[in-house]
Amino acid sequence: MVTHSLPPTPGVCMHRGHLNQQEKNERKEKPPHTFDPVLLEFLVCLLSKKPLSYEALTNELINEDLGIAYSIIDGIPNMILQAARMTHQNTKQEEMEH
Amino acid sequence: MAAPRSWALWSFCGRGWSRAVSGYRVPGLRSSWPRGPLGARLLSQEKEATETHFGFETVSEEEKGGKVYQVFESVAKKYDVMNDMMSLGIHRVWKDLLLWKMRPFPGTQLLDVAGGTGDIAFRFLNYVQAQHQRKQKRQLRAQQNLSWEEIARKYQNEEDSLGGSRVMVCDINKEMLKIGKQKAHAQGYKAGLAWILGDAEELPFDDDKFDVYTIAFGIRNVTHIDQALQEAHRVLKPGGRFLCLEFSQVNNPLLSRLYDVYSFQVIPVLGEVIAGDWKSYQYLVESIRQFPSQEEFKEMIEDAGFQKVTYENLTSGIVAIHSGFKL
Numbered sequence: 167m168v169t170h171s172l173p174p175t176p177g178v179c180m181h182r183g184h185l186n187q188q189e190k191n192e193r194k195e196k197p198p199h200t201f202d203p204v205l206l207e208f209l210v211c212l213l214s215k216k217p218l219s220y221e222a223l224t225n226e227l228i229n230e231d232l233g234i235a236y237s238i239i240d241g242i243p244n245m246i247l248q249a250a251r252m253t254h255q256n257t258k259q260e261e262m263e264h
Numbered sequence: 265m266a267a268p269r270s271w272a273l274w275s276f277c278g279r280g281w282s283r284a285v286s287g288y289r290v291p292g293l294r295s296s297w298p299r300g301p302l303g304a305r306l307l308s309q310e311k312e313a314t315e316t317h318f319g320f321e322t323v324s325e326e327e328k329g330g331k332v333y334q335v336f337e338s339v340a341k342k343y344d345v346m347n348d349m350m351s352l353g354i355h356r357v358w359k360d361l362l363l364w365k366m367r368p369f370p371g372t373q374l375l376d377v378a379g380g381t382g383d384i385a386f387r388f389l390n391y392v393q394a395q396h397q398r399k400q401k402r403q404l405r406a407q408q409n410l411s412w413e414e415i416a417r418k419y420q421n422e423e424d425s426l427g428g429s430r431v432m433v434c435d436i437n438k439e440m441l442k443i444g445k446q447k448a449h450a451q452g453y454k455a456g457l458a459w460i461l462g463d464a465e466e467l468p469f470d471d472d473k474f475d476v477y478t479i480a481f482g483i484r485n486v487t488h489i490d491q492a493l494q495e496a497h498r499v500l501k502p503g504g505r506f507l508c509l510e511f512s513q514v515n516n517p518l519l520s521r522l523y524d525v526y527s528f529q530v531i532p533v534l535g536e537v538i539a540g541d542w543k544s545y546q547y548l549v550e551s552i553r554q555f556p557s558q559e560e561f562k563e564m565i566e567d568a569g570f571q572k573v574t575y576e577n578l579t580s581g582i583v584a585i586h587s588g589f590k591l
């Protein structure tokens with residue numbers, strides 16, 4: 167059974183509600199999906215080659231200057247340019263919603 | 265530029281077209297391209313003229329990436345099993361040999377491209393950890409009388425067991441990375457390991473970052489091998505090493521015949537029986553035949569700026585390890 171118990175990260179807690187037996191087994195099989203801050207030292211924006219910042223709310227890596235956001239799925243940053251989104255349009259949408 | 269004939273032919277075609285087209289605007293074409301600056305770069309490679317190979321098929325360069333992605337998406341789950349079956353377990357020896365050639369020391373920053381399921385990354389971590397343990401043993405033997413502080417220090421966090429070594433696994437395929445991450449979790453690899461979804465032709469790293477760059481059985485699937493080599497050169501630190509483990513040309517004629525029979529008659533069948541996927545394995549064996557020979561690939565590596573480029577044949581040339589340095 168699960169011998170080592172990782173402290174639940176906020177992201178993980180939000181996904182799983184009460185841990186029943188099945189979910190406990192699931193948790194053992196799935197690797198933790200936390201983002202490793204070490205990556206911030208290495209990863210750069212594909213266009214500007216500048217370092218990125220991590221945005222915890224949307225779980226993305228953001229290049230503020232150019233307004234590009236790279237998503238992080240299952241703890242793996244998606245550094246493909248075509249998959250990245252432009253943040254400027256989205257912030258406008260958010261402002262309209264509020 | 266020393267490049268093999270077929271390469272020179274299509275890179276010439278690409279450049280010839282772009283010169284003809286540069287003055288002429290093609291609005292229709294733009295809409296089908298990805299938005300952003302990448303679209304501007306693609307303008308120099310006209311779809312009609314630049315074709316490449318996908319196994320023995322001819323496809324456009326744009327298509328190749330997608331088709332390769334589909335192949336690996338479909339083989340991901342059975343990738344390791346199939347590797348064992350197809351190579352009769354010998355792929356493990358090849359990968360071990362790559363690590364032994366690398367001789368990483370604790371503190372090495374490794375970038376493993378197309379490293380999907382993590383074989384090279386895990387071997388790297390094992391190697392570095394074993395080295396670190398050997399070093400600690402030597403230290404222990406040298407000083408039998410440790411102070412209490414030194415003993416206490418030994419009980420600290422596991423980051424020390426790697427001595428600062430790190431491996432980044434970069435792959436373009438999400439499925440392969442997922443499998444790799446699951447394996448890492450199952451086998452207990454945590455420290456010093458990071459996973460990134462990225463393109464070998466456009467690495468999301470700054471210049472001069474890594475000590476070693478490896479690409480094992482991945483470079484033949486890249487659409488623009490020269491771009492991947494240039495990126496490799498860019499992200500390596502001066503003094504860094506490029507290592508490529510890839511299927512190559514067999515130098516023994518008898519073995520070559522047997523290898524062909526095995527590749528084309530046995531492997532796709534195995535693929536169908538074990539993974540339920542004939543076509544992907546057909547692509548795999550065809551792509552091996554399309555890959556340049558040891559000498560040609562060596563020249564391509566030299567063209568990218570690497571020096572002291574050498575190669576070593578394994579198993580009579582079925583596989584070769586190419587090595588180059590950024591000096």
